[in-house]
Amino acid sequence: MSGFREEIHGREAGAWTVRDGATHGREVRAMFARISGVYDFMNHLLSFNRDRTWRRRVVARLDHDTWEVLDLCAGTGDLALEAMKAGRGRAWIAADFCPEMLEGSRSKRGAEQLRLAAADAMSLPFKNHSVDAVTVGFGVRNFADVRAGMAEIVRVLRPGGQLLVLEFFRDDPAGGGEHRGVARPVRWLLRTVVPTLGRLVGRDGAAYTYLPGSMDEFLTTSEFSALLAEHGFGGVFTERQTFGIAHLVGGRLP
């Protein structure tokens, strides 16, 4: 029994929901609250700073004339702030169900322009068709019910709205091995080194066991792309990041 399963209610590989959504949400929120103080440092350390490039690539896909950008599962605000810095969007909402993570954005440059919202992606406190774009960086993997989260995103997006999701997806050997080449050893490192570094540097081994555990139990990019199409998104694309360690999947509503 892995630390991941002891700590967080996980999902069967490829399942849309976890067994107990309420418990899962509580545990995920508590875990991010615990690591909120070291989150940014650990992110940059564990990804060799690639996370910054990955977020820039998400932002580069946002329409030039987009207005309201909702960054869901915003954490410490880096993706929303990156959009702001790049001049994509005019208003930025950083929404997350963990206030401790959102607090981490406050000292960052431009943060005073962010609208912070304590919000659960399973039931968003925003009006129908109220935003032009939704970005989610390493968030959907944590959803207790991925379909419910997608339905909420579709509800708040305006017609023609963009969804851009950056994520660590489950390997898809049937799909030709998306994580071929160096991605395989790197993902092996994620499974072994990350929990150790998490324990030593982040002082929370369980939280950093959750990352590879949830990655292996999530959806593949093909499964996730199919979900976007099922929810009405067109022009669904997948963009490999750094040899397929992470992927950007996106689409647009009609």
Ligand SMILES: C[S@@+](CC[C@H](N)C(=O)[O-])C[C@H]1O[C@@H](n2cnc3c(N)ncnc32)[C@H](O)[C@@H]1O
């Ligand atoms: C791995 S962090 C990603 C933070 C940020 N997007 C980034 O790129 O660094 C995942 C974030 O998702 C949030 N989260 C997870 N499930 C959520 C949910 N159901 N509703 C809102 N936020 C959620 C967590 O609190 C955490 O801050």
